[in-house]
Amino acid sequence: MRFITRDTDYALRAMVLMARALRQEGRKVFTVEEIVLEEKLPKVFLRRILQKLAEKNMLLSYKGKSGGFSFLVKPARISIANVIRVFQGEIELTNCLLKGKICPNRPECKIRKKIKALNSRVVKDLENINIEELSE
Amino acid sequence: MRFITRDTDYALRAMVLMARALRQEGRKVFTVEEIVLEEKLPKVFLRRILQKLAEKNMLLSYKGKSGGFSFLVKPARISIANVIRVFQGEIELTNCLLKGKICPNRPECKIRKKIKALNSRVVKDLENINIEELSE
DNA sequence: CTTATTGATACTATATTAGTATCATTTAGA
């Protein structure tokens, strides 16, 4: 069962790397090249991933020579849930097991409620792990 | 994010249908054809799904004319987790976010522990919803 | 025997995920 896709995964790794270097050496800006060399990730793919994180205002990008990416939001405030949402959309294990005629899709459906409760616990847990923590 | 695949989904629907007819009319054996007619599912695909459930000893199959499928295990004892496992393998949201050098894959890793705890809660919840309940 | 069923397996189609190629744009600095 694939819950975390490769782009989410790579995004986490890249940011964890950045967070650690920031904390330990005060390094702020990283080029895709630097991250790729350390982590052995596919370069253009990672670039697109970082671009997306910048687009979503987690990272800040600097174009041109001596450009790169830095955090726009503190690593401690970027949760796994945030990152998953960027690449995989809303976290919904499933909001309804039996659509259609078997289980009329009514708000009062018990099963639905159970699943939703389960889902919000999962989301909450994923909100509670952040990049800073991952980098420690 | 796809958590439940179509085979799991169809398996649930088929069994819910069977469970309801069992409870309400005492019907025990169902052919693929009958289920397909009621639920509008792809026939050969569903057949393979039911075969698999039989193989895994949830259903019992009867070959030959007037054959079909019945429950081998009571619907109340078949959980969603059971069904997911049949078609999608072990339920593991992810047991490790950062394999490789960033986060050495050690048993004492905190993140890993957190994720595992989260995972077992999810599994536990999915163990607690069963076909009988779904059919009510 | 015939026919309605499941068993098994190979095949095809579709969708998603993963990754590459390429060119445009920006900017620091020689």
Add this chain to the structure above:
DNA sequence: TCTAAATGATACTAATATAGTATCAATAAG
């Protein structure tokens, strides 16, 4: 001003997983 090193954008390709079809064999009721 020019060059080189970076990101921005986008189209393409490859690999994989999911969904579904086609077919024939085996079984058993009547």
